[in-house]
Amino acid sequence: MTFSLHGQAVSAGIAIGRAHLISNAILEVAHYQVREKDVEAELARFEHARQVIAGELANLHEEASAPGAPTELAAFVEVHAMLLADPLLAETPKQLIRERRCNAEWALVQQMETLVAQFDEMDDSYLRERRSDVVQVVERVLKALQGKARRISRRKAASEDELIVVANDLSPADTIQFKNLKIGGFVTDLGGSTSHTAIVARSLAIPAVVGMQHARPLIQDDDLLILDGTRGVLIVDPDPGVLREYRLRRTELELDRSKLKRLIGSRSRTLDGEDVELHANIELPQDTERAREVGADGVGLFRTEFLFMNRDELPGEEEQFEAYRAVVKAMNGKPVTIRTLDIGADKEARALRTRAGNRVSPNPALGLRAIRFCLAEPQLFLVQLRAILRASHFGKVRLLIPMLAHAHEIEQTLSLIELARLQLADARQKLSRVDVGGMIEIPAAALALGPFLRKLDFLSIGTNDLIQYTLAIDRTDDAVAHLYDPLHPAVLRLMAQTIQSAQRALMPVAVCGEMAGDPKLTKLLLGMGLRQFSMHPSQLLEVKQQVMMSDSAQLALRVAKMLKLDERDKIAELVEKL
Ligand code: PEP
Numbered sequence: 001m002t003f004s005l006h007g008q009a010v011s012a013g014i015a016i017g018r019a020h021l022i023s024n025a026i027l028e029v030a031h032y033q034v035r036e037k038d039v040e041a042e043l044a045r046f047e048h049a050r051q052v053i054a055g056e057l058a059n060l061h062e063e064a065s066a067p068g069a070p071t072e073l074a075a076f077v078e079v080h081a082m083l084l085a086d087p088l089l090a091e092t093p094k095q096l097i098r099e100r101r102c103n104a105e106w107a108l109v110q111q112m113e114t115l116v117a118q119f120d121e122m123d124d125s126y127l128r129e130r131r132s133d134v135v136q137v138v139e140r141v142l143k144a145l146q147g148k149a150r151r152i153s154r155r156k157a158a159s160e161d162e163l164i165v166v167a168n169d170l171s172p173a174d175t176i177q178f179k180n181l182k183i184g185g186f187v188t189d190l191g192g193s194t195s196h197t198a199i200v201a202r203s204l205a206i207p208a209v210v211g212m213q214h215a216r217p218l219i220q221d222d223d224l225l226i227l228d229g230t231r232g233v234l235i236v237d238p239d240p241g242v243l244r245e246y247r248l249r250r251t252e253l254e255l256d257r258s259k260l261k262r263l264i265g266s267r268s269r270t271l272d273g274e275d276v277e278l279h280a281n282i283e284l285p286q287d288t289e290r291a292r293e294v295g296a297d298g299v300g301l302f303r304t305e306f307l308f309m310n311r312d313e314l315p316g317e318e319e320q321f322e323a324y325r326a327v328v329k330a331m332n333g334k335p336v337t338i339r340t341l342d343i344g345a346d347k348e349a350r351a352l353r354t355r356a357g358n359r360v361s362p363n364p365a366l367g368l369r370a371i372r373f374c375l376a377e378p379q380l381f382l383v384q385l386r387a388i389l390r391a392s393h394f395g396k397v398r399l400l401i402p403m404l405a406h407a408h409e410i411e412q413t414l415s416l417i418e419l420a421r422l423q424l425a426d427a428r429q430k431l432s433r434v435d436v437g438g439m440i441e442i443p444a445a446a447l448a449l450g451p452f453l454r455k456l457d458f459l460s461i462g463t464n465d466l467i468q469y470t471l472a473i474d475r476t477d478d479a480v481a482h483l484y485d486p487l488h489p490a491v492l493r494l495m496a497q498t499i500q501s502a503q504r505a506l507m508p509v510a511v512c513g514e515m516a517g518d519p520k521l522t523k524l525l526l527g528m529g530l531r532q533f534s535m536h537p538s539q540l541l542e543v544k545q546q547v548m549m550s551d552s553a554q555l556a557l558r559v560a561k562m563l564k565l566d567e568r569d570k571i572a573e574l575v576e577k578l
């Protein structure tokens with residue numbers, strides 16, 4: 001039976017392929033024994049997680065009973081609620097916690113494995129199917145206990161068909177693994193448009209839709225899917241006519257993309273002769289290939305934290321140095337902006353769990369992330385700084401520091417960079433000059449730029465976080481995704497002020513957040529005076545096309561007027577007309 005689902009379009013394009021449900025059974029959980037005196041607390045932790053999920057299911061049931069909701073949904077929610085309340089899942093894990101002092105996750109997974117084995121032996125096909133419900137309920141509770149890394153199966157990805165991954169949620173660490181697999185696209189039930197999961201999808205240039213709400217429970221492995229990453233639509237089991245239409249649209253899109261390739265050798269210059277630099281955002285060294293293919297002017301943002309994910313040991317100085325040097329050499333003299341470790345919030349690294357941030361932060365986006373974490377772990381930070389500085393001998397390296405807000409953070413960072421330099425000088429390592437820049441992604445930084453202008457060499461505006469922190473909207477939370485608004489007048493003013501102040505101080509300034517890669521916003525940013533953009537290589541040619549059709553002087557006048565407006569909708573209307 002054909003049906004369609006809607007979510008947030010986060011990475012454009014059309015994928016047609018078979019569903020690959022991320023298997024919950026491969027959820028990895030930590031196994032440890034709790035101390036006798038902590039047993040009661042562990043029982044309470046388990047019960048709390050169960051209650052959280054019971055609440056979620058109750059809400060979902062209400063939604064599922066609303067007119068127009070898919071009928072399958074209500075039944076599925078009821079089954080899950082029943083299983084959650086069943087003593088086999090509610091009580092037996094508690095016994096394991098009490099008697100064997102297993103941690104809650106371990107106890108739950110053990111019991112799940114016992115139940116799954118029993119279901120596997122059943123002859124009744126209806127009951128056998130309940131096996132996946134048990135696994136899904138357990139996954140929900142585990143998720144409430146703590147977020148966990150998953151390994152994406154390679155077995156299926158090797159097949160000829162395009163695979164469309166369907167998951168309840170994917171962490172950035174999960175998604176980065178798609179770089180080595182052939183994935184046609186993905187959908188998730190949770191997530192926001194500038195979550196790092198969505199960002200990685202754009203960098204992969206594969207269609208993706210997040211915040212689908214009910215895709216995972218309604219879709220089965222190997223279902224035929226059409227994923228429209230431009231409109232945010234997923235069609236399950238499509239009619240032949242619809243399939244034909246989408247195949248045609250996919251071919252048209254491929255044609256448009258190949259036409260854009262003609263711009264690769266063209267100069268990125270506005271109609272009135274302003275040169276505009278277009279740099280690439282990368283996550284892994286191998287991404288430089290795409291950056292070079294589209295003729296990027298350099299790497300404007302290397303998100304180094306992805307080197308730290310999906311592994312048990314931290315990358316040491318040599319390994320990091322090799323990775324940075326590979327990028328610098330691949331860019332062949334073009335500048336490479338290496339951002340120091342921006343771990344925390346939605347970006348998790350197993351190997352860092354025992355470090356300063358080894359506590360569940362009550363609000364990870366406001367917690368010990370990025371530079372805050374690095375300053376709390378100076379030895380770990382120095383390893384990275386030395387590796388980056390050493391790479392400077394092989395090309396033009398720029399160091400970019402994320403999440404700065406305070407003058408003392410800038411000072412401490414600069415002192416550590418100096419210390420790393422001295423350590424390398426002692427070891428007779430060859431280094432070249434490295435400019436040090438700061439990300440402007442906290443409103444406080446944008447509003448009090450003085451120390452940034454006095455102490456640093458360049459700025460890069462991170463609009464993803466700047467929007468998150470200006471509007472108090474968690475960028476990963478689909479429940480508030482509709483309020484995450486790049487065109488909010490407050491956001492635009494903070495950006496415009498930063499660009500103008502930097503230019504007055506003759507300090508280079510770029511935008512490296514997702515706004516820089518949105519061709520619908522190119523003229524707005526040019527009108528603010530921006531001349532350095534950094535984005536995923538897949539977006540670069542479309543942005544260049546916009547630059548080449550723009551008159552920057554005229555845009556400056558129109559944008560200046562727009563920035564005085566307070567009405568968001570009026571601004572949106574004018575942006576469209578630019
Ligand atoms: C940003 O916040 O805009 C940014 C570029 O950094 P990240 O998306 O990695 O947080």
Ligand code: MG
Nearest residue numbers: 441462464465
């Ligand atoms: Mg950021």
